[in-house]
Each structure stands twice: as C-alpha cells, then as structure tokens.
Amino acid sequence: MSTVLEIHDLLVRLDKKTVLEIDSLTVQNGEILAIVGPNGSGKSTLLLAVARLIKLERGEVSFDGSHASGESDTKYRRHLGLVLQEPLLLDTSVFDNVAVGLRFRKVAFAEVKERVETWLKRFGIEHLRNRPALKLSGGEAQRVSLARAFALEPELLLLDEPFSALDAPSRVSLMDDLRAILAETSTTTIFITHDLKEASSLGDKMAVILQGKLMQYGTPEEIHANPKNAEVRLFLGLNS
Secondary structure (H helix, E strand, O other): OOEEEEEEEEEEEEOOEEEEEEEEEEEEOOOEEEEEOOOOOOHHHHHHHHOOOOOOOEEEEEEOOEEHHHOOHHHHHOOEEEEOOOOOOOOOEHHHHHHHHHHHOOOOHHHHHHHHHHHHHHOOOHHHOOOEHHHOOHHHHHHHHHHHHHHOOOOEEEEEOOOOOOOHHHHHHHHHHHHHHHHHHOOOEEEEEOOHHHHHHHOOEEEEEEOOEEEEEEOHHHHHHOOOOHHHHHHHOOOO
C-alpha cells in the first residue's frame, strides 16, 4: 500500500503559543484516518495545516511522495476535498453548489452534469437539485457539501467534524451512507472528530491528539486495548 500523506517534525504556533506538535504521521492510500481528541486539542489545526490554510512554524507535509511546499497553494489544493462542520453553501441551487468546484476548474459542461447528477444520487439528494441551498435542513446541507467534495474526485478527503452539528437521526443516516461510499470509492480520508464511536466506526486507523501533541497512533482496537499513557486512558474513558 502506497503512502499518500507524510507529516514530519510539524510545529504550529499561534500568537507565539505552540498549538500543535507532530513528530511523524502517515496516511496510506485508501485509508481512513480518524483524528480524535477533546475540543481545543489541535485536531482542526492539523487539518488546516494539511490543507495549507495555516502557516507552519516548521516541518514538512509530503503529498504522494513530493513536498507540498513545491506546489502553489492553488495547485496543491486541487488534490484535496474539504468538508467543514458548518456547510459553506452559496445562495444558489443545490445543483449549482455541487457543480461550483468543477466549473472553477473549467470541466466540460457534459462532465459537470454527469458528475453532479451522480453524486446527488449517491447522497440521496437528487430530488433537491433545484432547491435553494440556503433553505435546506442541516443534514441535507451537509450532504450537499459532501457531494460537492466527492464530485471533485479528490485524492485526499479532509472532514472536520462533519456530523457534530446534526441531530441524531441525520447523523446516523449520513454516517451510514458515507461509510458505504468511502468503502466503494477507496477515497483516502482524514476524519476529525471528538466522538470515539464515530472514530471507531469509520476509521481504519486512529490518532489521539491531546494538548496539541500526537499521543498515540494505531488501529482503534489497538489503542483501546493498549492506551499509551494515563492521559490517553482518561480520554478513552477507561478506568483501569
């Protein structure tokens, strides 16, 4: 299995305060890596660093064997799909929201239509194609965000707590659909969450970040069976 993303000696500081340190972390092709930790631990900072949306104090992020710094930000981000906790939708139709990235990349009209229709259907929102995106429910809006990301056929998908703002039924339904789609497409994914059940359900591997540091990395089963230290054990809710 080939390596898609490698992180080495990463340090991020905000207002002269260290907010994230990672010695080494890799993501393999087709793998789903769940990044877990409490609020404020540095999880989203890691995602922003991978997306080159935040400045690194030091360190290297290598994508597909090449240093990310060797490409412009725009060219580098063409490899990525990004879905945030709060959907960032345009004041236009669902169809146009899913199509916007493809049109920005000047994809031919016929292919735009085909890809958009495909992903509307796969996320169960084809009946909403003409509806104003700003009048959707939270679950519907997040499905549009995911369809937009998948339509770009990203080499690496970044998900920043995409279920946390949803009600329980919407969260369960969307998780089930996303799990099936990720299995079908083998899309390499980094998934940020503070919910250990979500991480274990979706993640092939799990990385525990506490107080800005990568504490442990492995399969969810390995980490639950053998927490590295007392801090990880406490986060996992293990009493003994």
